[in-house]
Amino acid sequence: xxxxxxxxxxxxxxxxxxxxxxxxxxxxxxxxxxxxxxxxxxxxxxxxxxxxxxxxxxxxxxxxxxxxxxxxxxxxxxxxxxxxxxxxxxxxxxxxxxxxxxxxxxxxxxxxxxxxxxxxxxxxxxxxxxxxxxxxxxxxxxxxxxxxxxxxxxxxxxxxxxxxxxxxxxxxxxxxxxxxxxxxxxxxxxxxxxxxxxxxxxxxxxxxxxxxxxxxxxxxxxxxxxxxxxxxxxxxxxxxxxxxxxxxxxxxxxxxxxxxxxxxxxxxxxxxxxxxxxxxxxxxxxxxxxxxxxxxxxxxxxxxxxxxxxxxxxxxxxxxxxxxxxxxxxxxxxxxxxxxxxxxxxxxxxxxxxxxxxxxxxxxxxxxxxxxxxxxxxxxxxxxxxxxxxxxxxxxxxxxxxxxxxxxxxxxxxxxxxxxxxxxxxxxxxxxxxxxxxxxxxxxxxxxxxxxxxxxxxxxxxxxxxxxxxxxxxxxxxxxxxxxxxxxxxxxxxxxxxxxxxxxxxxxxxxxxxxxxxxxxxxxxxxxxxxxxxxxxxxxxxxxxxxxxxxxxxxxxxxxxxxxxxxxxxxxxxxxxxxxxxxxxxxxxxxxxxxxxxxxxxxxxxxxxxxxxxxxxxxxxxxxxxxxxxxxxxxxxxxxxxxxxxxxxxxxxxxxxxxxxxxxxxxxxxxxxxxxxxxxxxxxxxxxxxxxxxxxxxxxxxxxxxxxxxxxxxxxxxxxxxxxxxxxxxxxxxxxxxxxxxxxxxxxxxxxxxxxxxxxxxxxxxxxxxxxxxxxxxxxxxxxxxxxxxxxxxxxxxxxxxxxxxxxxxxxxxxxxxxxxxxxxxxxxxxxxxxxxxxxxxxxxxxxxxxxxxxxxxxxxxxx
RNA sequence: GCCCGGAUGGCGGAACUGGUAGACGCGCGGGACUCAAAAUCCCGUUCCCUUUAAAGGAGUGUGGGUUCGAUUCCCUCUCCGGGCACCA
Numbered sequence: 001x002x003x004x005x006x007x008x009x010x011x012x013x014x015x016x017x018x019x020x021x022x023x024x025x026x027x028x029x030x031x032x033x034x035x036x037x038x039x040x041x042x043x044x045x046x047x048x049x050x051x052x053x054x055x056x057x058x059x060x061x062x063x064x065x066x067x068x069x070x071x072x073x074x075x076x077x078x079x080x081x082x083x084x085x086x087x088x089x090x091x092x093x094x095x096x097x098x099x100x101x102x103x104x105x106x107x108x109x110x111x112x113x114x115x116x117x118x119x120x121x122x123x124x125x126x127x128x129x130x131x132x133x134x135x136x137x138x139x140x141x142x143x144x145x146x147x148x149x150x151x152x153x154x155x156x157x158x159x160x161x162x163x164x165x166x167x168x169x170x171x172x173x174x175x176x177x178x179x180x181x182x183x184x185x186x187x188x189x190x191x192x193x194x195x196x197x198x199x200x201x202x203x204x205x206x207x208x209x210x211x212x213x214x215x216x217x218x219x220x221x222x223x224x225x226x227x228x229x230x231x232x233x234x235x236x237x238x239x240x241x242x243x244x245x246x247x248x249x250x251x252x253x254x255x256x257x258x259x260x261x262x263x264x265x266x267x268x269x270x271x272x273x274x275x276x277x278x279x280x281x282x283x284x285x286x287x288x289x290x291x292x293x294x295x296x297x298x299x300x301x302x303x304x305x306x307x308x309x310x311x312x313x314x315x316x317x318x319x320x321x322x323x324x325x326x327x328x329x330x331x332x333x334x335x336x337x338x339x340x341x342x343x344x345x346x347x348x349x350x351x352x353x354x355x356x357x358x359x360x361x362x363x364x365x366x367x368x369x370x371x372x373x374x375x376x377x378x379x380x381x382x383x384x385x386x387x388x389x390x391x392x393x394x395x396x397x398x399x400x401x402x403x404x405x406x407x408x409x410x411x412x413x414x415x416x417x418x419x420x421x422x423x424x425x426x427x428x429x430x431x432x433x434x435x436x437x438x439x440x441x442x443x444x445x446x447x448x449x450x451x452x453x454x455x456x457x458x459x460x461x462x463x464x465x466x467x468x469x470x471x472x473x474x475x476x477x478x479x480x481x482x483x484x485x486x487x488x489x490x491x492x493x494x495x496x497x498x499x500x501x502x503x504x505x506x507x508x509x510x511x512x513x514x515x516x517x518x519x520x521x522x523x524x525x526x527x528x529x530x531x532x533x534x535x536x537x538x539x540x541x542x543x544x545x546x547x548x549x550x551x552x553x554x555x556x557x558x559x560x561x562x563x564x565x566x567x568x569x570x571x572x573x574x575x576x577x578x579x580x581x582x583x584x585x586x587x588x589x590x591x592x593x594x595x596x597x598x599x600x601x602x603x604x605x606x607x608x609x610x611x612x613x614x615x616x617x618x619x620x621x622x623x624x625x626x627x628x629x630x631x632x633x634x635x636x637x638x639x640x641x642x643x644x645x646x647x648x649x650x651x652x653x654x655x656x657x658x659x660x661x662x663x664x665x666x667x668x669x670x671x672x673x674x675x676x677x678x679x680x681x682x683x684x685x686x687x688x689x690x691x692x693x694x695x696x697x698x699x700x701x702x703x704x705x706x707x708x709x710x711x712x713x714x715x716x717x718x719x720x721x722x723x724x725x726x727x728x729x730x731x732x733x734x735x736x737x738x739x740x741x742x743x744x745x746x747x748x749x750x751x752x753x754x755x756x757x758x759x760x761x762x763x764x765x766x767x768x769x770x771x772x773x774x775x776x777x778x779x780x781x782x783x784x785x786x787x788x789x790x791x792x793x794x795x796x797x798x799x800x801x802x803x804x805x806x807x808x809x810x811x812x813x814x815x816x817x818x819x820x821x822x823x824x825x826x827x828x829x830x831x832x833x834x835x836x837x838x839x840x841x842x843x844x845x846x847x848x849x850x851x852x853x854x855x856x857x858x859x860x861x862x863x864x
Numbered sequence: 865g866c867c868c869g870g871a872u873g874g875c876g877g878a879a880c881u882g883g884u885a886g887a888c889g890c891g892c893g894g895g896a897c898u899c900a901a902a903a904u905c906c907c908g909u910u911c912c913c914u915u916u917a918a919a920g921g922a923g924u925g926u927g928g929g930u931u932c933g934a935u936u937c938c939c940u941c942u943c944c945g946g947g948c949a950c951c952a
Binding site for chain 2: 081168223289294423425537570660718723730812851
């Protein structure tokens with residue numbers, strides 16, 4: 001006997017007790033059904049779940065439960081991306097060691113995930129800060145070192161000259177260190193790199209065979225990898241040649257100068273003789289290292305006394321040092337063709353450098369340099385001012401010029417990648433130690449496998465300056481594995497992207513201390529469905545694809561791509577409210593502290609702080625963050641409404657890929673729906689068991705209702721299984737419930753139909769609101785857990801229609817409707833459409849030119 | 865600056881392959897129930913004009929294009945969001 005009203009707390013406790021008893025979320029390799037690996041991006045243990053987590057994991061749980069009901073053997077694991085900067089920041093602020101802070105956060109967040117009812121196999125839980133996990137980071141790093149995939153060279157970092165510390169990009173605010181306010185400098189330090197560029201071609205080409213990935217993610221990755229086919233050109237000078245790479249070799253005869261990066265050897269050579277060049281190079285050392293910062297700074301340069309020889313004409317071209325040339329791309333030098341490149345044009349105009357137009361539109365004359373107001377950038381035209389190349393098309397020009405350069409030994413066609421090798425060294429404490437020992441005699445010596453893992457001491461507390469690991473002698477001091485003499489341990493740790501590049505493999509076999517992966521990984525992987533935020537579209541996903549290939553090439557795996565299907569979810573936003581303080585600062589108020597006043601149409605008129613009744617300024621929408629004080633703690637909502645309501649709202653509010661605006665009134669709507677559903681089922685079951693449904697005895701209204709029921713089954717299955725539009729799946733079930741509650745009649749046949757309908761609704765909602773579905777299933781008299789029930793199939797007989805309603809348009813405008821038999825001939829439909837009373841006035845006195853018929857949908861009469 | 869997205873009623877969104885714009889929900893208005901309120905239920909709700917109603921016109925960020933027909937395809941611009949290699 002069901003309770004009359006819905007009580008979330010009791011329902012949810014009972015459902016979870018049942019699942020625990022059945023170990024319903026456990027995943028076994030020997031269970032029946034095809035395997036299905038449903039994976040959500042693992043959270044950083046920041047302290048509490050935020051709405052983005054709830055959204056992410058609700059989507060994953062929905063798919064997990066749906067696939068289980070479809071008969072698949074599903075694995076849904078969970079773990080913790082437990083190394084990283086926030087733990088060190090918290091340590092600096094509170095004096096708590098990062099390890100304790102991290103483990104406490106994990107314990108709390110694990111409890112939160114359990115309270116949301118996610119069907120996670122907790123026996124596979126992984127934390128990346130655990131030595132048994134990161135041992136394998138170190139082990140694979142050493143294998144990469146052996147194969148030359150990992151190597152050492154210098155790299156550029158942000159340097160805080162006051163704290164004597166390397167800063168993360170996030171810690172650089174307007175070119176200054178976040179704690180000291182000191183202007184940040186660039187500094188070159190030795191680091192380990194992984195040769196992801198060796199895999200550039202494959203990582204790019206394989207995007208074409210990832211049909212389960214969103215196009216936009218594949219486009220972003222392709223652009224990031226950035227394959228350019230062009231020509232490497234050598235410009236001879238006194239000490240050798242200056243190499244540049246260009247995709248526009250056709251414009252070579254229009255090159256009027258060359259520009260090199262501040263870090264280029266030629267710049268250093270010029271600086272030795274010219275203090276102005278030296279001071280410019282010094283100026284370029286100021287500021288951060290991000291591409292956004294470099295690309296938005298004002299374009300500046302200085303001339304040098306150096307020249308290079310044009311490889312074809314032999315003319316002397318001046319060498320400039322320019323801040324817009326990046327040392328990290330190509331050769332760190334460019335040939336400048338101001339007439340046909342926007343950046344070069346701007347730079348040449350600024351510094352009075354000459355222009356020479358060498359491309360013209362096919363029908364147009366050569367452009368006069370002085371008359372040009374912008375660069376002529378065209379991929380269609382012919383060469384001019386280029387001697388023997390005049391009149392050639394642009395591609396023909398590239399080919400001819402490349403051939404001549406090659407003959408002279410001054411150039412060749414080649415491919416250039418935008419992708420750079422992955423620098424993995426971090427000068428930070430809370431990360432996986434890089435397993436290297438520096439010996440004065442033997443150099444950099446890998447830690448022997450039998451000494452792995454190199455364990456990170458867990459009780460150090462960083463203070464913001466330098467790396468505490470480097471100051472901790474018990475860690476640093478060691479003996480050389482080769483010669484046994486005193487040596488120094490490497491104190492850099494690995495980028496946390498290393499941890500997250502393969503964690504999904506370890507869920508399959510986290511208890512194996514003898515191997516990184518085993519045959520259980522062969523069973524579960526690759527991941528069938530991966531779900532996570534769009535902000536990871538490039539780095540994390542690209543690194544995982546790379547790491548997987550490295551492991552494959554070592555014989556550890558048999559597949560190429562780690563994630564067969566990918567769903568990228570949008571961010572969760574909320575309102576921002578603030579007041580300006582007397583001192584000119586800003587105080588942000590949580591939306592929970594603010595009351596909105598609406599006018600009669602529902603528009604927001606004013607917002608006042610509940611505490612004092614005084615107005616606050618509304619500052620629009622933004623991603624939930626601590627700094628803007630606009631985060632909503634999901635735990636409060638779970639406590640207030642229950643997990644099912646929060647899950648339902650999350651799925652109903654927007655399609656998963658879209659940005660989601662937070663609104664608590666939407667939560668109330670979701671709760672209302674569950675209450676209504678509960679009450680309807682309780683009333684239905686209160687009248688006792690229903691009889692079997694006699695389909696042949698149904699009247700027209702009952703047939704219509706049953707048709708809608710089975711149309712809903714078809715739609716929800718398609719929305720969840722194929723389209724991933726969970727919002728429309730929920731809407732369809734809401735419509736069905738509306739129709740059910742309007743359906744008259746309480747005879748035996750009506751009750752039998754409603755029994756079928758409520759059982760079906762329960763199954764359709766089970767992946768989204770599993771607790772309440774469990775209670776309804778039991779209330780409807782069904783045995784066992786709804787988790788183990790079978791997903792419903794639409795009855796084709798119920799879907800059949802005899803009469804179709806068609807739309808009639810005149811010149812594309814809706815003018816009426818007609819009803820025709822399902823098999824009606826074209827002529828019959830046209831006749832009915834033209835005869836329709838509401839259509840007649842719009843075709844009177846006109847001649848019908850054409851009638852467009854879309855079968856089963858519409859008739860459009862073209863009349864003039 | 866570069867790359868990738870997005871923009872539809874008062875609000876979140878729907879319209880799946882170019883075919884009825886606004887499903888579903890929120891909010892709001894009206895009504896029922898109630899001593900009253902909350903909760904619940906019922907009705908209405910894109911805008912404009914005329915209006916008892918019926919009907920008509922306009923309308924999917926901007927401006928253009930293709931088409932019998934465009935929220936959907938193409939081009940232009942504006943604004944917003946994500947990423948830019950050391951936040952995760």
